[in-house]
Amino acid sequence: MAMKIKSLRDLFIHQLRDLFSAEKQLVKALPKLAKAATNEELKETFEEHLRKTEEHVERLEQIFEALEISSRGDRCAAMEGLIAEAQAMMKEEMPGAVLDAALVACAQRVEHYEIAAYGSARTFAEVLDIDEATDVLEETLEDEKEADIKLTELADEVINVEALDAGADDAAAAATEE
Numbered sequence: 001m002a003m004k005i006k007s008l009r010d011l012f013i014h015q016l017r018d019l020f021s022a023e024k025q026l027v028k029a030l031p032k033l034a035k036a037a038t039n040e041e042l043k044e045t046f047e048e049h050l051r052k053t054e055e056h057v058e059r060l061e062q063i064f065e066a067l068e069i070s071s072r073g074d075r076c077a078a079m080e081g082l083i084a085e086a087q088a089m090m091k092e093e094m095p096g097a098v099l100d101a102a103l104v105a106c107a108q109r110v111e112h113y114e115i116a117a118y119g120s121a122r123t124f125a126e127v128l129d130i131d132e133a134t135d136v137l138e139e140t141l142e143d144e145k146e147a148d149i150k151l152t153e154l155a156d157e158v159i160n161v162e163a164l165d166a167g168a169d170d171a172a173a174a175a176t177e178e
Contacts (some may be wrong), residue, residue, distance in 0.1 A: 012124040016133075017073025019117050020060045025076060026053050026110065029083045033103055038096030039159060042103065045150060049107075052143050059136045066132045082110050097162035104155045111148040118144055 005011050030053060034046035064071045086106035090099070122137035 008124060009128055012121065012128055012130075012133075013067075013069055014073065015117065015121040015124060016060060016063060016069075017071060018076045018078075019114075019121060020057070020064075020071045021073060021076035022079035022114065022117065023053055023057045023060065025079045025083055027057060029086065032090070033086060033107065036090045037100055037103055039100045039154075039162065041154060042100050042159060045147075045154060046103075046107070049147050052147065056140050056143065059140055063133045063136055067130070078113055079110070082106070082113060085109070095163075095166035097159070097166035100159045101155065101163035104151050104159050108148060108151050108155075111144055111151065114144045115141065115148065 005014055027050065030046050030050040034043045034050070037043045037046060061071065086103065089102045089106055092099075092102075094102070118137055118141040122134060122141055125131075125133040125137055
């Protein structure tokens with residue numbers, strides 16, 4: 001169902017549909033990340049981001065409605081890949097604290113993808129002078145940046161420290177067994 005892109009407006013619509021697909025996939029994936037997380041604050045962060053992601057879907061729906069266009073488009077392959085990587089990581093055997101560090105890394109890849117995609121879409125809306133989309137996309141872009149900052153702080157202050165300790169415990173246990 002690939003759309004022919006002949007203009008910046010077509011590209012903008014394509015970007016919106018790609019973001020819509022990405023956000024819809026994320027709505028399904030975030031509860032799995034929250035369930036896999038062992039750190040309570042990380043679980044809560046994923047649950048909070050799920051609520052925000054549901055808002056992002058609604059905002060995109062408002063843009064589609066305002067522009068009188070369909071939200072239907074191809075599945076976002078980038079988000080599909082990022083989610084597949086996270087799912088593969090969750091299947092790996094590792095200490096819970098290390099898994100949490102891996103989940104943060106996966107989640108940040110998602111955030112960086114979304115920051116890039118929302119930034120581009122917002123810029124296209126600005127250039128195209130589509131005010132009803134520009135402000136909404138800017139608001140979501142700021143949400144994504146805040147999520148990334150929160151993940152960074154959580155990783156720096158708690159998650160990575162716990163993961164380091166878990167690795168040290170494993171190394172000490174392995175040394176004792178030898």
